[in-house]
Amino acid sequence: MIEERRRYFRLDTDIGFTYKIKDILTPWEKAITKNISPGGIRGLVGRSIKKGDWLELNITLPSMETPMPAIGKVIWTADEKAGKIDAGIKFEEIEPELKNKFLEHICELMFSELERLRM
Secondary structure, eight states: OOOOOOSSOOEEOOOEEEEEETTSOOOOEEEEEEEEETTEEEEEESSOOOTTOEEEEEEOOTTOSSOEEEEEEEEEEEEEETTEEEEEEEEEEOOHHHHHHHHHHHHHHHHHHHHHHHO
16 A cells, blocks of 8 residues: 655645746746645646755735745656646745745635535
8 A cells, every 4th residue: 555645735726927947047937737636736847847946936816816826846856747747836935925826726715626526
């Protein structure tokens, strides 16, 4: 039996975000989430990043006028498929007020899903 090591549940959703490797002068890249959790995101990224890289993130939440900045660490990557790399990114630095907005978004998505399942 495989032991579940996840600390948080995952919620499948497509949210746009941009990222770049922290403290390196590189262009921002566009990406999309596959799922989100209170602790981070799983995203499809288009450039070669590796486990252990620190990323600057700007996550576009529908409820916010400007993207939510955060710093994340790449916890894992999967094989490249169709020019994209699947990556798990853990939040390391995020302002508490913005983290609350992110959690509110997760709660709204969960509520919507529960309502959909009741029908």
